[in-house]
Amino acid sequence: MTASPAPRDQGRRGRTLPGFGLSMGITITYLTLVILIPLATLLLKTATLTWAQFLDTITAPRTLAAYRLSFGAALVAALVNAIFGLLVAWVLERYRFPGRRLIDGLVDLPFALPTAVAGIVLTTFYAGNGWIGRFLEPRGIKVDYTPLGVVVALTFVGLPFVVRTVQPVLRGLDPQIEGAAASLGAGRLETLRRVVLPELMPATLTGLTLAFARGLGEYGSVIFIAGNMPMRSEITPLLIMIKLEQYDYAGATAIALVFLVASFALLLCINLLALRRVK
Amino acid sequence: MTPGTGDGPGLPGEPRLVRWFLIAIALAFLVLFLLAPLAVVFSEALRKGLDAYRAAVTDPIALSAVRLTLLTSAIVVPINVVFGVAAAWLIARFEFRGRGLLMTLIDLPFSVSPVIAGMIFVLLFGAHGLLGPWLVRHGVRVIFALPGIVLATLFVTSPLVARELIPLLQAQGSDEEEAALTLGASGWQTFLRVSLPKMRWGLLYGVVLCNARAMGEFGAVSVVSGHVRGVTNTIPLHVEILYNEYQFSAAFGVASLLTLVAVATLVVRSLVEWKSGRRLA
Numbered sequence: 180m181t182a183s184p185a186p187r188d189q190g191r192r193g194r195t196l197p198g199f200g201l202s203m204g205i206t207i208t209y210l211t212l213v214i215l216i217p218l219a220t221l222l223l224k225t226a227t228l229t230w231a232q233f234l235d236t237i238t239a240p241r242t243l244a245a246y247r248l249s250f251g252a253a254l255v256a257a258l259v260n261a262i263f264g265l266l267v268a269w270v271l272e273r274y275r276f277p278g279r280r281l282i283d284g285l286v287d288l289p290f291a292l293p294t295a296v297a298g299i300v301l302t303t304f305y306a307g308n309g310w311i312g313r314f315l316e317p318r319g320i321k322v323d324y325t326p327l328g329v330v331v332a333l334t335f336v337g338l339p340f341v342v343r344t345v346q347p348v349l350r351g352l353d354p355q356i357e358g359a360a361a362s363l364g365a366g367r368l369e370t371l372r373r374v375v376l377p378e379l380m381p382a383t384l385t386g387l388t389l390a391f392a393r394g395l396g397e398y399g400s401v402i403f404i405a406g407n408m409p410m411r412s413e414i415t416p417l418l419i420m421i422k423l424e425q426y427d428y429a430g431a432t433a434i435a436l437v438f439l440v441a442s443f444a445l446l447l448c449i450n451l452l453a454l455r456r457v458k
Numbered sequence: 459m460t461p462g463t464g465d466g467p468g469l470p471g472e473p474r475l476v477r478w479f480l481i482a483i484a485l486a487f488l489v490l491f492l493l494a495p496l497a498v499v500f501s502e503a504l505r506k507g508l509d510a511y512r513a514a515v516t517d518p519i520a521l522s523a524v525r526l527t528l529l530t531s532a533i534v535v536p537i538n539v540v541f542g543v544a545a546a547w548l549i550a551r552f553e554f555r556g557r558g559l560l561m562t563l564i565d566l567p568f569s570v571s572p573v574i575a576g577m578i579f580v581l582l583f584g585a586h587g588l589l590g591p592w593l594v595r596h597g598v599r600v601i602f603a604l605p606g607i608v609l610a611t612l613f614v615t616s617p618l619v620a621r622e623l624i625p626l627l628q629a630q631g632s633d634e635e636e637a638a639l640t641l642g643a644s645g646w647q648t649f650l651r652v653s654l655p656k657m658r659w660g661l662l663y664g665v666v667l668c669n670a671r672a673m674g675e676f677g678a679v680s681v682v683s684g685h686v687r688g689v690t691n692t693i694p695l696h697v698e699i700l701y702n703e704y705q706f707s708a709a710f711g712v713a714s715l716l717t718l719v720a721v722a723t724l725v726v727r728s729l730v731e732w733k734s735g736r737r738l739a
Binding site: 195196197198199201202203205206209210213214215216217218220221223224263266267269270271273274276280282284285286287288289290291292293294295296297299300301303304310311334335338346347350354357358361362367370371375389392393395396397398399403415416417419420423426428431432435438439442443446 | 636
């Protein structure tokens with residue numbers, strides 16, 4: 180294969196770099212074969228359902244409970260991560276303390292650690308007889324086999340997102356501006372609220388959206404700790420899995436399609452809101 | 459300001475107590491959610507001693523899971539590297555109509571649940587799927603076999619390399635490439651001798667991260683694998699089975715292998731940031 184500069188190459192600012200045709204070819208072919216055609220079968224399969232079947236499946240109480248838990252827990256976990264992510268990013272960027280670099284490197288652990296491993300670890304840690312569960316449970320806080328367990332798992336999985344989106348913004352923020360605000364008479368809280376936080380808001384929202392999206396679809400880290408009781412701690416991906424194991428492909432497809440469309444719509448809304456705030 | 463412990467450009471006039479308080483809360487959160495879980499893996503894995511650990515890891519069924527996982531990753535990672543480099547080159551180096559849409563499509567798998575990612579391949583290639591009957595007639599097995607596991611893993615890990623490279627290429631610009639081309643280098647020469655060395659650190663982390671995720675993929679693979687012990691079980695699926703059979707030490711023993719891969723990935727990340735003098739996204 181030789182890659183001569185592609186004929187229709189529209190290089191940036193009119194300059195020409197090679198490889199437009201080749202990279203476009205590879206990208207489109209791959210996306211079509213691995214992503215788009217498989218996703219399209221979801222629509223095709225749904226089209227074989229009757230309306231009555233479709234509506235019955237997606238409005239069944241068990242399905243609605245799973246939707247509620249998935250969206251609710253993902254949102255709560257994303258909010259927890261937004262608050263603690265801001266704090267962690269601030270502490271890592273602005274303060275010096277022993278072990279800072281180690282901690283900074285470790286923030287990405289949930290990215291690299293397989294979700295099934297995260298699942299059994301969190302369960303062992305938070306279960307009633309677990310490392311920390313044994314202190315929580317006598318105080319009336321039960322984590323495993325409850326919706327709280329789902330939130331804990333999703334908080335773990337979404338932890339890196341806000342930290343990693345906020346850190347570069349904080350690094351680019353000139354501390355002298357805060358000094359200026361202070362010398363103009365602003366208190367520390369006022370400086371934080373009127374000068375620092377507004378700068379960090381767009382990045383925080385981006386991180387929150389990413390964490391939320393990741394949490395919605397998460398499966399491996401949740402199923403061990405959640406106990407998977409229908410109507411109570413059963414997330415949507417698990418319900419889809421159960422339908423598949425019962426060879427109820429039509430039901431699984433209907434639940435998955437509505438879940439996907441709702442997730443995309445919600446993510447789009449958050450992105451638009453974030454854009455408007457920035458403007 | 460002296461660069462001692464606790465000193466950095468915090469807010470002006472900030473008392474030390476506030477700093478220490480904030481550091482303490484942040485550390486407590488991270489210990490609770492990051493360090494402690496990491497400690498759990500190894501302490502549970504070694505709970506019954508080193509011999510039990512060795513037995514769990516060298517069990518024939520565990521070894522066959524390790525082989526399958528390594529094979530899957532050996533197929534998936536190179537394909538996704540080619541795709542990732544091509545996609546990043548396209549997005550970061552050219553302006554064209556539909557570029558934004560293409561970026562959305564590249565990121566799409568991130569917002570699809572792994573279970574749904576596995577399911578779409580069952581709908582396509584399963585016995586009752588669109589192509590199922592045709593595949594059965596020709597004796598090709600995709601679902602509940604290696605091809606299905608590879609496809610599901612490809613889908614889930616496809617954005618990783620591209621996502622690492624796009625910001626890197628955009629930050630680097632293309633002045634060196636243009637100089638090489640002006641001096642008479644061919645397109646491939648320019649790519650291999652100029653572009654590839656320029657992106658090598660970002661690419662290295664992309665490869666390592668893609669590998670860790672490919673080895674650890676659970677939800678998507680769980681749908682397409684069929685869970686045949688010693689045949690179509692990858693390491694994470696083997697961990698699940700051991701755990702559900704209450705063989706906790708063995709489950710954590712096998713899980714510790716994947717945890718080591720994850721920790722190695724983080725070490726590479728730190729090395730890459732240090733070597734390239736650039737913070738990764």
